[in-house]
Amino acid sequence: MSGLFDLSGRAAIVTGGNGGIGLGIAKGLAAAGAAVAVAGRDATKNAAAVAELEALGASAMAVEVDVVDEASVAAMTEAVSRRLGRIDILVANAGINIRKPPETYSLAEWHKIIDINLTGTFTCATAVLPAFRQAGGGKIITIGSMSSLFGGGVIAPYAASKGGVVQLTKSLAVAWAGDNIQVNAILPGFIDTDLTREGRSSSPQMFAKITERTPADRWGVPADLAGTAVYLASRASDFVTGTAIPVDGGYAAQI
Template identity: 40%
Template structure:
């Protein structure tokens, strides 16, 4: 197995939540490696800006605005990608998000919203893409969880519970869908220096240094770190890997 095992050229890759942050970095990186990329988000203008960036670099991209909390919109999006590109080789479930919360102060509606944003839509996207991948003979699904899903994280209780659910869902889907030749794996990022995180840390260089001190590799992650893990799981290099979770956190424990 040589370096060509990491080749993604010509593959059709769907990246959810790709109008900003990790998803944006992964989508642009995949396009840069020659993949045909379908990008998704709820904010159309941000999505168009990412599409322009990919096109200007010579990449092939299909913007797919959709609310992934609505299963009918998810099914329509996957069908649109199939009709446009002819197939879907890789689905990267990146969309999600949260806010700082103590569980004692979190309302049931707030808990439901966090779980819906981080777990339900992963299941919706997997369910919608399965018939397409099964019909074409297989595919790859990469679910983005978090180190918060690997252990308790004060201030992120609902988020951590949802991301733990993503890990368990990944393992079960891998077992149930192996007969379709669909590999399902997971990535658990640590602290990634996205635009949003940069804004949070902009006012305190000391806070940034403290976060770096907690990480054995002594640096915060960047979207390219997640892209590299996605490339491995999306290509033939990982052809015998399914049901696994790769922590990409610089050796950090996950406690923010």
């Protein structure tokens, strides 16, 4: 591959890259030529994701990480730098959700969601900063949500965390622009993954309402995120920073 979207010779870390949206993005980056480090807490899932990427002809590695543990995140970046020789791209995708009315969350549950989704994005972004500065630049892609834009009655801490991700993205973009580091967010719409499939099966009415609201008349699939991720990871986006791009089939545009 050649041109603005070529990622040959680049190395990417994708946290939560062992399934769902993260794996869809990892496959897109690999197809564009990047070597990909799949980072997650589940070693078995990490290995399976790497096998999928290698079956596609990609250069890939697995690394275990807990994104809310600074030592673990530092070990991740060191392992990737040692194995791949560099770090050019971070996709901060690791996240969780617990769905229930706001008054029923324990404070421990609140902290767990905020810590993984928001604080974990911060720890990973700051951890790759030295490598980016040494390389003369880099790309950070954070993962927001439709709940970065809209509220929801059973996702209060998740929505708070994803709204925070967008504001963190803008702040990091401003802070690190002078280092030739671009920081942008992708806001996935409703994507068909193992995690969302469980919710869809328990609430078919919700599935129907979301599909009706989406101009594309379908839920997304993980591969739908790949093109936007490649763009934001490539030279094509060198003058794009601090943005939040919905990839939602038009959901956010529909009244």
